[in-house]
Amino acid sequence: MKTLEQVAASLQGYDPQALRADTAQQFLQTLVTPVEQSELVELKAALGRVLAHDVVSPIDVPAHDNSAMDGFAFNGALLQPGQPLVLDIAGTALAGAAWSGTITSTQCLKIMTGAVMPAGLDTVVPQELVQTDGQRITIPAGALHQGDNRRFKGEDLAKDKPALMAGARIGPAALGLLASLNLAQVSVQRKLQVAFFSTGDEILSLGESPREGAVYDSNRYTLFGLLTRMGVEVLDMGVVRDDPAALEAAFGAAASQADAIITSGGVSVGEADHTKAVMKSMAGGPSGVAFWKIAMRPGRPMAVGRIGNAMLFGLPGNPVAVMVTFLAFVRPALLQMMGCAVQGTPMLKAHSMDPIRKKPGRTEYQRAVVQTSSDGKLQVRITGQQGSGVLSSMVAANGLLVLPHDQGNVAIGQEVDVLMFDGVI
Ligand code: AMP
Numbered sequence: 001m002k003t004l005e006q007v008a009a010s011l012q013g014y015d016p017q018a019l020r021a022d023t024a025q026q027f028l029q030t031l032v033t034p035v036e037q038s039e040l041v042e043l044k045a046a047l048g049r050v051l052a053h054d055v056v057s058p059i060d061v062p063a064h065d066n067s068a069m070d071g072f073a074f075n076g077a078l079l080q081p082g083q084p085l086v087l088d089i090a091g092t093a094l095a096g097a098a099w100s101g102t103i104t105s106t107q108c109l110k111i112m113t114g115a116v117m118p119a120g121l122d123t124v125v126p127q128e129l130v131q132t133d134g135q136r137i138t139i140p141a142g143a144l145h146q147g148d149n150r151r152f153k154g155e156d157l158a159k160d161k162p163a164l165m166a167g168a169r170i171g172p173a174a175l176g177l178l179a180s181l182n183l184a185q186v187s188v189q190r191k192l193q194v195a196f197f198s199t200g201d202e203i204l205s206l207g208e209s210p211r212e213g214a215v216y217d218s219n220r221y222t223l224f225g226l227l228t229r230m231g232v233e234v235l236d237m238g239v240v241r242d243d244p245a246a247l248e249a250a251f252g253a254a255a256s257q258a259d260a261i262i263t264s265g266g267v268s269v270g271e272a273d274h275t276k277a278v279m280k281s282m283a284g285g286p287s288g289v290a291f292w293k294i295a296m297r298p299g300r301p302m303a304v305g306r307i308g309n310a311m312l313f314g315l316p317g318n319p320v321a322v323m324v325t326f327l328a329f330v331r332p333a334l335l336q337m338m339g340c341a342v343q344g345t346p347m348l349k350a351h352s353m354d355p356i357r358k359k360p361g362r363t364e365y366q367r368a369v370v371q372t373s374s375d376g377k378l379q380v381r382i383t384g385q386q387g388s389g390v391l392s393s394m395v396a397a398n399g400l401l402v403l404p405h406d407q408g409n410v411a412i413g414q415e416v417d418v419l420m421f422d423g424v425i
């Protein structure tokens, strides 16, 4: 694995004192590598996991040409332009039982959805389109074309062709697809272990008596939520006192068990506590950890490095800054470590309902609500106070309005990017 210095040297204009948010994102991509171990799990347990190997389809799905409709199967070559077609009914083909019999050229077969198409028949007329007396049918002129309403063998998944690629995050649709291939077990990347703790002497754990100047630890709970939704194994290490020995013990324990360590607090400039010094010494010096000042709001300070084999993400202390830096940097990095082929989340474009003051030169993330207007367009509105400690406006939001580095003021009605929380956190 590369040291931070080696990676930084390959990036043009790397300045840890004023890093663009997008540069920091690219930087992280070059720094993390996917876990190498995989495991075989029962199909249902694969939901949310990352596929470790390509899945080659062992069978054709569907296994036979079959009917897409309840109706009558016949030889479509009999259709004549502008002519109705009259056919005798030779029998009935049900789904799940192959029909065995022979059909003459003036006959059709009553057929159910999913039933195997008998040899020589290639077209199905839906039952509601025909007139019938029970013995024969009349297909009106121009009602359909040869080949209509027939599903081909292997049209969903063809035998010996790739059905799913390694790196796919297995969602409900993929779970169903694997089941359609009769795969009861699937090989997935092992779960990522992520340890996290809060730092700072002013931080209280739940249940502790309030005291002046102290705040209850919310970061461990937002991080727990964000990490759990990603499907990683979480290791909550509590609040660690601002004491070198306690911090060393916590980093040591975290590094020995986890693939990634996330801390909050203690990484800003002029921070009086010991967090940064311990990070530096445990990371093996300045080449093992970088203290970034990112040109973004909220978020600015962040430590990135490695302690032992574990990636270190030292997030700022402010509760909203923790969530924003997690979504902007940590989540994509963790997805990459999980072996996920796609680490980005699609952004929506919505029209801003507010004028927004914004200076070019930093990336801003504003808490926002996206809604559909009466004319069917997406609109986005900022939710209240945007202070980096104000968690209530984060709760009120359903997404983050993202104003890129070079963006200036936004006028009412202007289109902006929104990162939606739904399906993400
Ligand atoms: P720091 O980055 O350590 O200077 O912290 C910035 C602000 O975030 C301070 O007001 C802290 O009290 C607050 N803060 C730090 N950690 C937490 C936490 N775990 N839960 C809630 N607030 C926190």
Ligand code: MG
Pocket (backbone or CB within 6 Å): 199, 200, 265, 266, 271, 273, 317
């Ligand atoms: Mg602090």
